[in-house]
Amino acid sequence: MSSHKIALLTVWCGPLPPYLDLFLLTAGRNEGIDFKIISDQPPPRLPAPNIEWTTRSRAGLVRQMSQDLDCPLGVDHGYKLVDLKPAFGHAFADLLKNYDFWGHIDCDTILGDLAQFLTPERLDNHDILIFRGRNFVHGPLTVYSNRERINALYRAAPGWRDTFSDPRPLEFDETCGRGRVDQDPCAPEIRVARGERTSMSDVVFTAASRGLVRLYDQDHVMEINPRALPVKMRWRNGRLFDESPIYQQYRDLALHIVPQRAPREVLFYHLLFAKQIKSYRIPRWASLPDEFFITNLGVYPSSRAPVWDRWRDLAARGAAVALRQRAR
Structure with a gap:
């Protein structure tokens, strides 16, 4: 078991989805990792002590995050929260203060053994770990070293305040809607020159290319359309x-x-x-x-x-x- 303390965060507003039970049950089997869920819903039955549920009203949650990020937030509905994932290290600093790494994780995932991938060697040698292997920060799970320099990376995106205050979901956590796999991330200054919105992927991969962060990006997940391909x-x-x-x-x-x-x-x-x-x-x-x-x-x-x-x-x-x- 890794000596690194890891917390994975899920923020959910709205009715609880039917697949949540599978997420919680498989999360509970990952005993060496703490899962912290913040929701405006009361907790369901939690299957294991490594899962912590905090209930807050959506208005209270948005107010607290806005204060911690020093930025007005346009969270008119729950899905807008995905844009804020890269800022969770700041927004939930009190929850994360005793951890070496933190990550954002989606609850529409069925988990395997995370310790097989979050190994001590990988954690020792990387600041950010992505498990999709497709040249973008992966919204369902990305793991960050819990250091101020890494937690503040999202602020390197020009216009991040405008992105957070815009009530439209803009997919800042991944590619700002540029979903084509041949659309590589590029430097924020190039996005600005083109009049394009900068994404977290642009920030992270540019920082990695300049030697400012140590990035792990390999494909270790299954994300496939069961209507089209065999599962x-x-x-x-x-x-x-x-x-x-x-x-x-x-x-x-x-x-x-x-x-x-x-x-x-x-x-x-x-x-x-x-x-x-x-x-x-x-x-x-x-x-x-x-x-x-x-x-x-x-x-x-x-x-x-x-x-x-x-x-x-x-x-x-x-x-x-x-x-x-x-x-x-």
Whole structure:
């Protein structure tokens, strides 16, 4: 177990989502990491002592964050809070004062064993850790060294106050809506010259290229659309493995769909696309089974997992997508 103290923060306003139970249960299995959730909702049953829930009204939360950041905040609805993630180190400094690292984490994730990826060696040698491997700060999970120089990085973005006070969600935490994988981050001064909004990715990757921060950026997560590509994942006793026949690999400023010849351990599965499918099965377990599967159809205990023959058809569809992408 790492000697580094790590806290991961989730800020949520509005009705609690149905997938929250899975997040809490898998977070509870990561005993060496503290999860701190701040919400305007009363806490559900918390499955483990490493999860701390703080209830605040949205107005009170926004007022406190605005004071700590010394900036008016345009938080008219909960989703605007994603823009503020890179500033959590300042906004929740009191909660984080006893930690070596902090991170923002989304609750639409099913977690594996985070200690396999937040290793002492990586933490000793990096200031910021990203686990998407696609040249941008990843909103669902990015981890920062809890030092003032790192916590204040978001302030290097020209116009950050305007971004925070604008009530529109602007995706500052990632790329400010520039979602194309071939859109590399660039220096904030270039964004200003172009009349473009600067994102946290621009700030972080520019700082790394100039030797100002030590950045880790490798792909250790599963974030795939189950409508388009095969999803076969196995969670077993706290660890999560991707056993899908193909996966998306980012290289040369493009996404490539490549065969996966052996299972790979991943940090989490992001329900980004799956949660939008009304029929997607998300169980409300009181406790985790020793093993369960994540599939194109939903999350199932091993005794009720769907027949895997479907993967051949889905793999064929994935191969067709890959061919179309390469033909562009």
